[in-house]
Structures are given as C-alpha cells and as structure tokens.
Amino acid sequence: MVRVMATGVFDILHPGHVHYLTEARKLGDELVVVVARDATARKLKREPVVPEESRRQMVEALKPVDWAVLGTTGDMYDTVVTLKPDVIALGFDQRWDPEVIRDECAKRGVKVKVVRLTGVPERLHSTNQIVERIMVMRGRAKAAKEQAAHSRSAAAPKPISET
Amino acid sequence: MVRVMATGVFDILHPGHVHYLTEARKLGDELVVVVARDATARKLKREPVVPEESRRQMVEALKPVDWAVLGTTGDMYDTVVTLKPDVIALGFDQRWDPEVIRDECAKRGVKVKVVRLTGVPERLHSTNQIVERIMVMRGRAKAAKEQAAHSRSAAAPKPISET
Numbered sequence: 001m002v003r004v005m006a007t008g009v010f011d012i013l014h015p016g017h018v019h020y021l022t023e024a025r026k027l028g029d030e031l032v033v034v035v036a037r038d039a040t041a042r043k044l045k046r047e048p049v050v051p052e053e054s055r056r057q058m059v060e061a062l063k064p065v066d067w068a069v070l071g072t073t074g075d076m077y078d079t080v081v082t083l084k085p086d087v088i089a090l091g092f093d094q095r096w097d098p099e100v101i102r103d104e105c106a107k108r109g110v111k112v113k114v115v116r117l118t119g120v121p122e123r124l125h126s127t128n129q130i131v132e133r134i135m136v137m138r139g140r141a142k143a144a145k146e147q148a149a150h151s152r153s154a155a156a157p158k159p160i161s162e163t
Numbered sequence: 164m165v166r167v168m169a170t171g172v173f174d175i176l177h178p179g180h181v182h183y184l185t186e187a188r189k190l191g192d193e194l195v196v197v198v199a200r201d202a203t204a205r206k207l208k209r210e211p212v213v214p215e216e217s218r219r220q221m222v223e224a225l226k227p228v229d230w231a232v233l234g235t236t237g238d239m240y241d242t243v244v245t246l247k248p249d250v251i252a253l254g255f256d257q258r259w260d261p262e263v264i265r266d267e268c269a270k271r272g273v274k275v276k277v278v279r280l281t282g283v284p285e286r287l288h289s290t291n292q293i294v295e296r297i298m299v300m301r302g303r304a305k306a307a308k309e310q311a312a313h314s315r316s317a318a319a320p321k322p323i324s325e326t
Contacts, residue, residue, distance in 0.1 A: 013176045015217050018224045049296055054178050061181045062224050133212055134297050
C-alpha cells in the first residue's frame, strides 16, 4: 500500500488543482491531501477567500482524493510524521526543494520519495488568475453601467429652444 | 437503474454545490449533471468567471458525479430528451416550477419525477458570496496599503526648523 501525500491551499478550486491531484494519485494506492490552515496560507501566500474547513471539504469531494486533512500551524513536518507517506507529490509551482524535504523527513524517521509533477499550460489554472478575472469583470461591468448612464443623459430630450 | 439529472452553472465550486450534488446522487443510481453553457449563464445570471469546459471538468471531478455534460443554448428540454433522466433534482435556489418541468418533459415523451432539494445554512454557499468576499478583501488590502503609505509620510522626518 503506497500512500501519496499532496499539499496546498486549494483556495478556489480550478482544473490545475484537479490535474495535480489526479497525477499525484497515480504515484501510489491512496492519496491523502494536507490542506493549509488559514494562518499558514496568510503567512505563505495571502488571506484565503474560502475558510479552511470548507477548503478541506471541497478537496475531499474530489475523485482522486481518499482523504483530506488540515495541516498544522507549527512545524510542517509534524504532519509528515503523523501521516507517514511513502511519496510526497510536489506541484509544478510549489517552491520546496525536494532534497531538503527528503532530508528533513529522514531526520524524523520517515523515508519518503519526493516527486515533482508538471503543470498544464491552460487558462485559469491559479486562484490568483481567477481573482484577477473577477476584478477585471467587475471593473468592466462598472464602466458599462457608467457608460449607459452617460448615454441616457446624453440621449435625454433637449430643451425646445435648442431644437 | 435510476438516472438522476442535476443542473447549474457551477461557476466557482463551493460546499453548497457539493451538498446539492451529494443529495441529488442519493435519489438514484447514477448522476448526470448538465452544466450551463457560457451563453446561457450570461442570459440567466451573469457572465461566468470560469469558462464552460473548465466548469464541466470541475463538476465531473466531484465524487457524487458520474458524468457532466454541457447544456444546449437552445431549448433546455432538448437535453432532457437526450439524457432521459428518471429524476430531475432541483437545488433549493433554482427557480423552476417542478410542475411545469414535469409537464414539459411529459409533452416530449419523458416521464420524470422532479424533486426539490433543501439547502444548508452556511457561509460562502454561493458564487456571488465568494465574489463579494474577494471584492471586500481587495478593498481592505487597498485601504491598508494607502493607510501604510500615509503613515510612512506622516512618520517622515520633519524639517529641522520645526523640531
């Protein structure tokens, strides 16, 4: 039984997450996903949009995932010692150094293989891109509304004296 | 073999979607989900953030879903005739009238049971709420940045004559 571990914030789920987890699952017989706590996400990336327990539930609802747990706010290797994975799958954009992870796990008595997965070159494969798109769409909607209000006032009947 | 059909835009997936689909799946033996086309979403709700094929893939990646298909931009009952469901599951916030749906399906030779599911009273159970939260968070981040810039200029050394 080869246990694979994957990690991430998984703030707003997108096809890039599904790709990462599907590929991670293929590296073994079961996939456990460690979902970053809100405090950790805040420290490493930014304030998450979706709260931690909802993020965990969403990840666990995905087909390639056997179970999803919340991480620790302390030493991240505590979770590795608890879960004892055989393989740790790194996403293409996760900056951890595979050798450092392997050594730190070995120091704690956990022998793991660390595998770096590749990404897919498609649109909307990051939560930041989704947030940016929302901002752009909202900006456009506001501009269109202002333009419409302007057109209405420009199209209003002029005083008779001017016609 | 009881086939259940569920429908929606599923723009940014959240626990409310997973709840709806999990409950829908319990009404039969297989669940097929019809994901609204971009043109339909635009007409009925608003411009979707995530494009239709990505929305379809995300829905199909969820455990309760057997398969997900894109809907039609024409008569929505065409899809019912194609898929021939035994049960149509309506979400708690979907405004369709169950009797109208049943009658329209019957007219087209498809005998269906229409079931209205209930929602769950939790946070972030609509894409609009998620979009609003992003807007509020972005507004706060901008205000904090402006405040910090203001504090920095206020804390700048004053001319010697004033000290």
